[in-house]
Amino acid sequence: MKTAPAPRPPLRSWQFRRVIAAEFVSSVGTQMTTLALPWFVLMTTGSPARMGLVFVIQILPVPLLGMPAGLLVARWGARRVTIIGDIADTVLVAAVPTLYLAGLLPFWALLVIVALIGCVASAYLSAQRMLLAEAIGSDEGAVTAGNALFETATSSARFVGPAAAGLLMAKVGALHVLWIDAATFALSAALLTGLPRRERKPEPLSANRMTEGARYLFRDPVLRTMALAALGYGTLMPVVLLALPIMARARYDAAPEIAGLLLAAWGGGTAIGTVIVARLARRVTPTRFAAYGGAGAALVLWLLPWDQPAATTALTVAAACMFLPAVTAPAVALLTLRPPEHLRPHVLPVFGAAVFIASPVAYAAAGVLFEHLPLGAVLAGVAVGATLCALILLDLARRDPDRATPPETDCPPPDMIST
Structure with a gap:
């Protein structure tokens, strides 16, 4: 018997390299916009409250539209x-x-534009992960490695984008920096245009698909546990991030250079x-x-x-x-590959929506906690929560779930649905 050839490392695929390049370029643009747009609002209105409102309006569509956006990805393709x-x-x-x-930009019009940017992000985020899986294949190790390299691109953009925006x-x-931001998105589109089209039968836009994707996530014990632990860390780490300037x-x-050192350590x-x-x-x-990563953290x-x-x-x-x-990388890999193909665009957005809801809630709660409790007590609470997440992951790994059969779906694939 012939053994199946081992999947190629992701970076040897020209399709994957284009996806990663497009992700880095668009992420740099996103990070530049994240700094330049609020600064533009603050400088033109003089109102920190309006600047904060811009943040809220931009992020709000992501959790609200995450699941419907999965339907759009399934219909049109990543x-x-x-x-x-x-x-x-x-x-x-x-x-x-x-x-x-x-002279045609009242503040309400700016909020409309920012809200539309958030609406685009709601579909863009899940489509990026699906596009990554399409460029790599279905091997779990390759997809995990690809997701890690994907995160490397976004982490590097968090260094490059704000630094470049600040200098420019x-x-x-800030107004003219936005022109450069727009150009990065155009370059990303050009890089992705050369990818081969994936032939697939268009899936009808049905709320049943969205509901079945959520139900599948909660029924599958492996996905449910991985998503719960990843969500736990995604809720706890914003508390640590907010603690860094308070710690400095x-x-x-109150040394600003120490605050910068701690934030740089986070990104590095x-x-x-x-x-790794x-x-x-x-x-x-x-x-x-x-499990190893959760225990170490x-x-x-x-x-x-x-x-x-x-x-x-x-x-x-x-x-x-x-x-x-x-x-996070193994969790995203399993959320991408373990569900049946016709449900994959509907499972990951459920998790993404939960993360986007948890993050601002965590920031708000952390601000209140640091007002009323000692810094060390709050950070000890974070360590307790992280330990519980690690125990959940260690128990999952002990039960050897990698050989477990995924649950059956109630909703048949598109080619079995009569029209």
Whole structure:
């Protein structure tokens, strides 16, 4: 008997390289917009409240429209939705400086544009992951490695985008930086246009698909456990992120350079972790990988509540963030590949919507906690929560779920539905 050839590493696929390049370029544009647009609002209106409203309006459509957006991805395909999303973002971002210079941009019109950008993001996020899976194939190790490299691109963009936007804003102003942001989305669309089209029968837009995707996620014990743990870390880590500037003020004499060091450690640790996951993804099953990563992150987070020099605090933050991609990349890989193909566009958006809801709630709750409780007590609570998530993942890995049969679906695939 001939053994099946081992799947190629993701970076050897020209399709994957184009997807990663497009993701990096569009993420740089997104990060530049995240800094330039609020700064533009603050400088033109002088109102921090209006600036905050822009943030809320932009993120609100993502959890609200995440599941319906999955229907759109299933109907049109990930490639088409991503390209259309890039083109739409190009037009919407460029509309801000165009209308402002023409004297046709009242604040309500800006909010409409920002809301439309959020609507595009609701479909764009799930389409990106599906496009990634299409470019790699169905091997779990390859998809886990690909997702880790995907996160490497986004983590690197978090360094490049804000830094580039800050330098450019100082030279040309936030308004003109938005032109550059629009150009990055146009470049991303051009990179994806060369990908081969995937022939598929269009799936009818049905609420049954969306409901069945959510039900499948909750019925499958593997996906349910992985999603719960990943959501737990996604809720806890924003508390740590918000704690970093507070820690710099309380423990290190309000030194801004220490705050910058801690934030840089966050991004650097995440970037290193994604590279490590990409290298080891083929050697470890997704559930075991997530268990190891969750346990490592929980152990390191127990060091944060204690007073220590700034250098060791930075190393602790970097180490905790380095372990987290070992949880998120396998979780996304399983959420992408384990469901039947006709339900895949409807499962991942359910998880994405939950994360986008949990993150702002976590930031709001953390602000209240830090107002009323000592810093160390809040961080100890985070360590307790992370430990519980790690125990859940370790129990899942112990039960060897990688051989478990996925549950049956109540909704038949599209080609079995009579028209």
